[in-house]
Amino acid sequence: MLRHLHRWPGLLAALLVLVLAFTGAALSLYPALERLAVPQAESTLTVADLAARVASAHPGLEQIRRAPSGRVVAWWFEGGRPGAAVIDPATGADIGSPDPLPGSRFLTDLHRELFADDTGRLVAAAGAALMLALSISGVWLVARRMGGWNRWFARTRGPFAGRLHVELSRFAVGGLILSSVTALWMTASMFSLVPDVAAEPAPALATANLPRLAYDQIPALANTPADALKELSLPSSGDPTDTFKLTTAGGVALIDPGTGGMLSSATPGFFEKATEIMIMLHTGQGAPVLGLLLGLMALSVPALALTGAQQWLAGLRSTRRIRRNARADAAETVVLVASEGGTTWGFARTLHDGLTAAGQKVHTGPLATFDPARYAHARRFLILAATYGEGEAPTAAKGVLERIAALKSAPTAPVAVLGFGDRSFPHFCAFAESLRSAAAQIGWAELLPMATVDRQSPQDFARWSRDLGAVLTLPLDLTHLPERPKTSTLTLISRRDYGAEVQAPTSILRFAVPQPTLWQRLTGQGLARFEAGDLIGVLPKGSDLPRFYSLASSAQDGFLEICVRRHPGGLCSGQLTDLRPGETIEGFVRLNPAFRPHKGRKPVILIGAGTGVGPLAGFLRANRRHRPMHLYFGARAPQSDLLYDAELRDWQAEGQLAKLTTAYSRHGQKTYVQDALRADAAELARLIGSGAQIMVCGGREMAASVRDALAEILATIGQTPATLKAEGRYAEDVY
Numbered sequence: 224m225l226r227h228l229h230r231w232p233g234l235l236a237a238l239l240v241l242v243l244a245f246t247g248a249a250l251s252l253y254p255a256l257e258r259l260a261v262p263q264a265e266s267t268l269t270v271a272d273l274a275a276r277v278a279s280a281h282p283g284l285e286q287i288r289r290a291p292s293g294r295v296v297a298w299w300f301e302g303g304r305p306g307a308a309v310i311d312p313a314t315g316a317d318i319g320s321p322d323p324l325p326g327s328r329f330l331t332d333l334h335r336e337l338f339a340d341d342t343g344r345l346v347a348a349a350g351a352a353l354m355l356a357l358s359i360s361g362v363w364l365v366a367r368r369m370g371g372w373n374r375w376f377a378r379t380r381g382p383f384a385g386r387l388h389v390e391l392s393r394f395a396v397g398g399l400i401l402s403s404v405t406a407l408w409m410t411a412s413m414f415s416l417v418p419d420v421a422a423e424p425a426p427a428l429a430t431a432n433l434p435r436l437a438y439d440q441i442p443a444l445a446n447t448p449a450d451a452l453k454e455l456s457l458p459s460s461g462d463p464t465d466t467f468k469l470t471t472a473g474g475v476a477l478i479d480p481g482t483g484g485m486l487s488s489a490t491p492g493f494f495e496k497a498t499e500i501m502i503m504l505h506t507g508q509g510a511p512v513l514g515l516l517l518g519l520m521a522l523s524v525p526a527l528a529l530t531g532a533q534q535w536l537a538g539l540r541s542t543r544r545i546r547r548n549a550r551a552d553a554a555e556t557v558v559l560v561a562s563e564g565g566t567t568w569g570f571a572r573t574l575h576d577g578l579t580a581a582g583q584k585v586h587t588g589p590l591a592t593f594d595p596a597r598y599a600h601a602r603r604f605l606i607l608a609a610t611y612g613e614g615e616a617p618t619a620a621k622g623v624l625e626r627i628a629a630l631k632s633a634p635t636a637p638v639a640v641l642g643f644g645d646r647s648f649p650h651f652c653a654f655a656e657s658l659r660s661a662a663a664q665i666g667w668a669e670l671l672p673m674a675t676v677d678r679q680s681p682q683d684f685a686r687w688s689r690d691l692g693a694v695l696t697l698p699l700d701l702t703h704l705p706e707r708p709k710t711s712t713l714t715l716i717s718r719r720d721y722g723a724e725v726q727a728p729t730s731i732l733r734f735a736v737p738q739p740t741l742w743q744r745l746t747g748q749g750l751a752r753f754e755a756g757d758l759i760g761v762l763p764k765g766s767d768l769p770r771f772y773s774l775a776s777s778a779q780d781g782f783l784e785i786c787v788r789r790h791p792g793g794l795c796s797g798q799l800t801d802l803r804p805g806e807t808i809e810g811f812v813r814l815n816p817a818f819r820p821h822k823g824r825k826p827v828i829l830i831g832a833g834t835g836v837g838p839l840a841g842f843l844r845a846n847r848r849h850r851p852m853h854l855y856f857g858a859r860a861p862q863s864d865l866l867y868d869a870e871l872r873d874w875q876a877e878g879q880l881a882k883l884t885t886a887y888s889r890h891g892q893k894t895y896v897q898d899a900l901r902a903d904a905a906e907l908a909r910l911i912g913s914g915a916q917i918m919v920c921g922g923r924e925m926a927a928s929v930r931d932a933l934a935e936i937l938a939t940i941g942q943t944p945a946t947l948k949a950e951g952r953y954a955e956d957v958y
């Protein structure tokens with residue numbers, strides 16, 4: 224419900240709210256500009272002094288008004304003609320026309336009434352009401368996403384658009400609520416819905432036929448500082464009983480010009496004062512810094528709209544192919560999906576269709592939206608979760624574990640977790656396992672013991688579905704045939720071959736990148752955006768199951784490069800290493816943001832062996848700012864499989880590679896990378912102590928030996944690989 228409340232007004236009102244936000248942000252500059260543009264009165268100046276100064280230049284003075292910015296405007300009637308000017312309070316001289324600053328009337332009319340008088344005012348007020356609804360529901364959604372009110376300011380996780388949306392909301396929501404509440408108040412005041420009629424003093428007449436006192440002989444004018452003045456109306460020269468009318472923040476008074484006595488007065492009531500404060504808070508008039516801050520917050524609105532829409536579209540993309548999706552609050556079976564590449568959604572669809580066909584009311588949605596309060600009629604939860612990084616959650620589901628752990632009580636309906644992973648990774652289905660144990664920790668009853676699906680195995684899935692059917696007493700036996708991923712055609716431009724002499728035939732393959740469409744560029748789909756360290760899924764001929772290779776180049780390089788070692792009998796590596804320039808493969812990019820050098824100038828220690836040097840070479844190629852990068856590279860023999868040999872020399876000469884250390888396992892004194900690390904223990908300890916990041920890429924055994932060697936080195940500075948990992952300074956890409 225809350226999500227709908229946040230989303231639908233969001234879409235409907237996007238345009239209106241954007242107009243209000245842009246014009247509001249632009250208008251917020253005016254109070255500050257006006258404050259800078261007008262000369263300010265000295266602090267000792269009184270209303271009497273000011274009136275005397277203006278009157279000496281304009282004997283027919285009728286009225287003086289002072290705006291909260293300090294801008295003083297005077298009106299007079301001289302030689303049968305009315306006149307008006309902005310006044311320098313220091314001299315009483317005219318310094319310019321009292322017309323509003325250029326553009327401000329246009330912007331004000333657009334902001335306040337969309338050039339449509341009362342109708343426009345009501346539409347603008349509706350925009351403010353929608354802004355308020357969005358802001359308040361947004362405050363709740365941030366709390367929900369972060370895992371509770373006490374975590375409202377905690378570190379954000381997950382995809383960039385979602386993180387930016389939360390960060391901007393946290394910055395801007397206070398100001399947006401303030402601006403919309405004050406706008407609503409001002410509209411209510413405009414339509415006389417607030418009893419804020421200006422207080423008026425009782426009518427009074429001056430003593431006739433007395434000569435006028437000088438301004439400084441009238442106590443009320445002589446004792447009121449000029450910066451407290453709002454308006455002073457002078458008695459009309461043709462009416463002997465007319466009075467001064469002095470308006471200040473404290474109220475309104477009628478003053479006898481002959482005696483100087485106060486004839487009557489009135490002080491503003493609660494609502495009049497409240498309206499005045501609302502106007503100040505909304506416009507920034509009298510509080511230019513607040514105005515600028517509110518303007519800055521209003522400027523977040525377009526970015527919030529964009530990132531909000533992007534998240535909504537991403538959610539829509541994943542669930543749109545679920546047919547007959549029951550509402551979350553009506554469903555008896557809730558299927559929650561954590562996926563990065565989308566294949567788990569395919570399994571979820573098959574499960575959804577199977578359960579629906581068996582008569583169940585099923586709701587399927589992203590695990591990221593999990594909130595027990597949403598599922599009033601749930602009788603069971605089925606969580607389908609893939610694993611990424613080093614046993615971690617897919618990006619969209621980051622933070623879910625913390626949210627489960629933060630639940631005050633476990634949902635009453637039991638849960639079954641089905642993990643999707645790949646046994647060739649060291650942490651097989653580790654995220655699903657973490658979900659299972661987080662559920663157990665809070666006492667969430669298990670519907671079925673956790674099961675796993677290895678490499679999208681239809682058999683594993685069918686087996687689990689039968690177990691589920693047995694528990695639910697439904698005839699479930701689901702066959703899911705994984706869909707072929709959407710691929711691009713890549714043409715080989717060049718290849719360089721290494722390692723044949725040392726029984727490690729390896730090739731660096733460089734492919735042309737097809738020109739991305741505008742849509743792909745805007746949404747980052749296809750091959751529009753990739754970095755070294757991301758992955759390419761290659762579909763070998765004769766199989767729909769992709770094989771992943773780490774990228775050794777980024778989209779900016781203008782080509783896509785991978786290192787492939789030919790494995791005896793390997794389907795994909797065989798086809799790739801047989802490719803001739805001009806031939807093509809089918810592939811798709813999978814982002815791997817966990818394996819990238821952090822931003823900044825801190826040193827990076829790159830450790831790789833064999834084809835593992837591929838992404839590390841990509842990092843070096845992109846190191847145009849020459850941050851210190853140290854490469855430890857394990858190969859078999861220098862003349863045979865030292866991949867990127869020529870480039871490594873160039874990069875070193877140009878400063879992109881600070882230091883290269885090689886270790887050869889079949890040449891001279893045989894050594895491995897871990898030996899080279901141990902030999903450099905003191906230097907490495909120093910680099911890590913100064914904040915260096917470690918990135919390891921290569922085979923599983925090499926990574927384990929490197930971890931052992933680094934554990935010894937880290938112990939000397941009171942660190943472990945685990946502590947560095949927790950800080951995000953130890954990343955592995957292992958196969």
Ligand SMILES: Cc1cc2nc3c(=O)[nH]c(=O)nc-3n(C[C@H](O)[C@H](O)[C@H](O)COP(=O)(O)O)c2cc1C
Pocket residue numbers: 561562563564565566567568609610611612613614615617643644645646648649650651652653678679758771813815
């Ligand atoms: C970069 C990357 C890292 C992965 N890490 C793991 C892992 O640590 N453990 C695991 O069991 N599976 C791992 N996998 C395999 C995926 O979890 C598996 O292919 C899953 O079916 C993908 O589901 P999805 O397409 O819905 O994201 C990884 C896959 C990739 C591409």
